[in-house]
Amino acid sequence: MLTLYHAPTAVCAAKVRVVLAEKALPFEGHMINLHLGDQFKPEYLKLNPNAVVPTLVHDGNVLIESTVISEYLDEAFTDWPLRPAGxxxxxxxxxxxxxxxxxxxxxxxxxxxxxxxxxxxxxxxxxxxxxxxxxxxxxxxxxxxxxxxxxxxxxxxxxxxxxxxxxxxxxxxxxxxxxxxxxxxxxxxxxxxxxxxxxxxxxxxxxxxxxxxxxxxxxxxxxxxxxxxxxxxxxxxxxxxxxxxxxxxxxxxxxxxxxxxxxxxxx
Ligand SMILES: N[C@@H](CCC(=O)N[C@@H](CS)C(=O)NCC(=O)O)C(=O)O
Missing domain, CATH: 1.20.1050.10 (Glutathione S-transferase Yfyf (Class Pi); Chain A, domain 2)
Known part of the structure; x- marks a missing residue:
């Protein structure tokens, strides 16, 4: 199960959504309202101490940083690869x-x-x-x-x-x-x-x-x-x-x- 904490217009979150879409991976989305400051709430800071989106949770494991998340998804889900082999x-x-x-x-x-x-x-x-x-x-x-x-x-x-x-x-x-x-x-x-x-x-x-x-x-x-x-x-x-x-x-x-x-x- 993939859960993405994101925001509609946040470019780093959109970066991960593109990877999910290219690899046809379904996910549950949780919107973080950056204008209202949801990213600073203590429960979100426990997931992402940098107070930014995106955050991905995969089977209970928390991942942060859009590039790290993108590479992780490409490695964990091998259909529709987004990197050349090797x-x-x-x-x-x-x-x-x-x-x-x-x-x-x-x-x-x-x-x-x-x-x-x-x-x-x-x-x-x-x-x-x-x-x-x-x-x-x-x-x-x-x-x-x-x-x-x-x-x-x-x-x-x-x-x-x-x-x-x-x-x-x-x-x-x-x-x-x-x-x-x-x-x-x-x-x-x-x-x-x-x-x-x-x-x-x-x-x-x-x-x-x-x-x-x-x-x-x-x-x-x-x-x-x-x-x-x-x-x-x-x-x-x-x-x-x-x-x-x-x-x-x-x-x-x-x-x-x-x-x-x-x-x-x-x-
Ligand atoms: N290096 C981080 C950057 C994340 C980042 O800066 N996200 C922005 C949106 S693109 C954010 O959440 N900003 C919240 C704020 O400025 O308070 C990543 O790639 O995930």
């Missing part, structure tokens, strides 16, 4: 998923400075501080304080844009040699990025790859055509979120585009 194939996939773990931070940065900041700035400084102070990791607390104070002008955003530019460039090179990121098979290297791309698209930032990386654009369109994308990502996102994100982020894109252009020139 040590070399696993290593090739691992190289991508390792990079993707650090790319998650850039998606968090762009979402927080473009959308969450818009909401949080409507709260009082004391309410904002109360929210940060619940985050178990001091570095994460500090990052949130700075992102909320500095917004898109922050050097945290400039750093995120540079890391994204490098990542797209690495993808473009890899996709010039093969169909998917780790070879000619669709693997965890690909599944790990899809919800990140969709989030950037929701933030009206798809121009980052559409205007600069044709192979990456083609890879994303092929990935989006897979049923798992519809079932595990799009199907969970309410239309109201799309409208809200578009209204907030469309006017911000020119500023992000200018920063991204400078990052591209510098890599």
């Amino acid at each position: 040590a070399l194939g696993h290593a090739r996939v691992r190289l991508w998923t390792k990079k993707e773990d650090s790319i998650h931070d850039t998606i968090n940065t762009m979402t927080a400075t473009m959308v969450f900041r818009h909401d949080l700035l409507q709260k009082s400084p004391a309410e904002r501080e109360a929210r940060y102070s619940k985050m178990p990791d001091p570095a994460r607390r500090e990052k949130w304080r700075r992102m909320m104070d500095e917004g898109l002008k922050s050097s945290i955003v400039a750093d995120a844009l540079t890391r994204l530019a490098r990542h797209f460039s690495d993808m473009e090179k890899s996709l010039s040699r093969q169909l998917w990121l780790a070879g000619d098979q669709f693997t965890l290297a690909d599944t790990g990025l899809l919800s990140f791309f969709y989030r950037l698209e929701m933030l009206e930032c798809a121009g980052m790859w559409r205007e600069n990386f044709p192979r990456v654009s083609n890879w994303y369109e092929r990935s989006k055509a897979r049923p798992s994308f519809r079932d595990a990502i799009i199907g969970y996102i309410p239309a109201s979120d799309h409208e809200k994100y578009r209204a907030i982020t469309e006017p911000l894109w020119p500023q992000v585009a200018a920063g991204f252009k400078s990052s591209l020139a510098a890599i």
Whole structure:
């Protein structure tokens, strides 16, 4: 029995839902309301001391970290493999998923400075501080304080844009040699990025790859055509979120585009 603690729009949770969908694995879902702070409740912290989603429970065993969970599922359920057989194939996939773990931070940065900041700035400084102070990791607390104070002008955003530019460039090179990121098979290297791309698209930032990386654009369109994308990502996102994100982020894109252009020139 598989139980997934997740949230509809959380990109790391969606990453695991894509793996479950690709492998046709049924699961029982428990929604954690991140806006209401369910992730900080003592009973959830016992499962995931980092106060984040996803958490997977398989036959009573608790697993955290989306990449670890994805690899676990691929190893525990061998139908519809998402890695090539053998040590070399696993290593090739691992190289991508390792990079993707650090790319998650850039998606968090762009979402927080473009959308969450818009909401949080409507709260009082004391309410904002109360929210940060619940985050178990001091570095994460500090990052949130700075992102909320500095917004898109922050050097945290400039750093995120540079890391994204490098990542797209690495993808473009890899996709010039093969169909998917780790070879000619669709693997965890690909599944790990899809919800990140969709989030950037929701933030009206798809121009980052559409205007600069044709192979990456083609890879994303092929990935989006897979049923798992519809079932595990799009199907969970309410239309109201799309409208809200578009209204907030469309006017911000020119500023992000200018920063991204400078990052591209510098890599
Ligand atoms: N490295 C973790 C990151 C998990 C993570 O940051 N999850 C976000 C959603 S994508 C979350 O739960 N955030 C809750 C919060 O910010 O309070 C993983 O890959 O599982």
